[in-house]
Ligand SMILES: Nc1ncnc2c1ncn2[C@@H]1O[C@H](COP(=O)(O)OP(=O)(O)OP(=O)(O)O)[C@@H](O)[C@H]1O
């Protein structure tokens with residue numbers, strides 16, 4: 001025990017005052033009472049240290065011990081993260097989904113044995129990022145690296161065999177390297193450099209991949225009013241994106257949703273690696289029924305886990321649902337500590353803490369020399385859909401993609417309800433370059449045409465409301481028609497359909513091309529004298545159903561539907 005011993009003087013909700021903790025510094029971890037509840041030093045004044053407890057403080061009383069650990073709030077990182085469920089401080093919640101009952105918490109099995117396979121030898125040079133060996137486990141290969149801050153010569157490496165998390169498997173001078181390391185969650189883990197350039201993160205969601213793509217290592221936010229489909233969209237990305245690993249932070253949301261997600265991930269096969277999708281996912285649960293204060297930490301724990309996996313060379317995605325609940329935890333805390341509130345009661349550092357969250361995203365050269373990334377995606381729940389409220393407004397300053405969910409679309413059961421008016425992707429240009437560089441300039445053309453047609457169709461729809469559709473010229477009626485086709489055949493996507501939940505890029509392209517080809521032919525036909533009314537009466541159902549009726553990568557089925565439909569259209573002349 002490195003800590004110093006102090007005494008609790010006062011307990012007020014999650015705020016605890018202690019004395020006798022000499023040498024404690026801000027953000028240090030202090031353990032409180034016989035149950036050793038974790039708390040963080042948030043104010044130091046004379047001899048009195050104010051601590052924010054991360055668990056219910058019921059049972060604590062003045063006179064109880066307060067032990068300083070002499071380190072900032074940190075998380076244990078090691079094998080066993082993938083496939084696991086953890087609380088906001090990254091302590092294992094064994095037995096999930098029973099984790100819904102707070103208090104059933106256990107330390108990550110300290111006695112579990114992990115099979116270590118050495119790669120480095122005694123005498124090898126060691127510096128941060130050098131591979132020492134691997135650990136057998138589920139999902140991705142777990143790589144044991146020399147941690148930041150350790151350099152020299154490897155004096156000893158353990159033989160192949162079973163080890164607990166705390167046992168050293170290598171030694172560099174004085175430093176023992178165990179399977180589990182600790183890292184202060186609020187501090188970004190070091191990298192060699194930040195990299196530019198954009199490789200798209202495939203999400204399997206057409207509206208995102210085709211119109212508002214996100215690059216690996218970028219940051220995106222999903223603002224949406226109550227029930228507009230934020231959680232569903234984030235869960236779809238967790239299931240189907242082509243990241244190596246997903247860290248899903250359920251932050252103040254309903255526990256049963258997270259339990260369902262976990263159950264589904266356990267049942268679904270990973271299409272790319274085999275195994276279960278759960279094997280590449282880390283779930284951090286701080287649901288609405290768990291102590292609010294750990295919610296504040298859960299987001300940083302999630303980022304830290306993602307960076308730890310990134311350092312092994314993996315592309316990771318951190319999903320936070322919802323950053324608004326996280327901001328509310330900060331607001332609650334600010335009011336308890338009587339900080340001067342800024343906008344709507346949020347603490348004045350709300351913008352900088354949001355920036356610090358999204359800025360940990362990036363594409364990097366890791367200490368091992370690998371190219372790897374952390375993509376950050378956060379849901380935002382503006383009360384009443386008010387996009388000017390502080391969390392939503394500030395978030396927009398720090399993300400590169402905004403996927404705004406539209407209440408009217410959700411109400412009309414157009415899912416995912418990503419608005420094509422209120423969304424943007426600042427990654428689109430660099431991703432266009434990526435597609436073009438890979439010999440696919442069509443992606444850019446498709447995107448430009450679809451966006452232009454959607455905008456034109458919206459404009460005409462407003463006009464048609466005033467003057468009636470039949471008053472519009474035939475060519476414009478064809479634009480209205482293609483607007484509907486784009487929405488229903490391409491942009492709508494059912495999360496619950498086995499065929500449609502995800503969509504491979506070639507099928508996405510085939511669906512767009514089918515709609516655009518049908519549109520071009522319709523325009524041609526009306527200019528050849530076919531009436532717009534006749535065109536509007538055509539049964540487009542086969543095209544509309546192509547996304548759900550054929551497999552998620554079945555391009556041929558889409559092409560067949562397209563050809564059939566073109567045949568029908570040609571029959572109109
Ligand atoms: N892609 C989709 N496919 C099918 N149904 C969907 C889709 N997205 C949303 N829904 C429907 O909308 C409902 C609400 O979605 P969801 O729970 O994701 O909304 P939310 O924005 O997270 O809500 P809250 O504000 O309560 O967190 C779902 O239960 C589902 O019925």
Ligand SMILES: [Mg+2]
Pocket residue numbers: 230231232253321
């Ligand atoms: Mg939700």
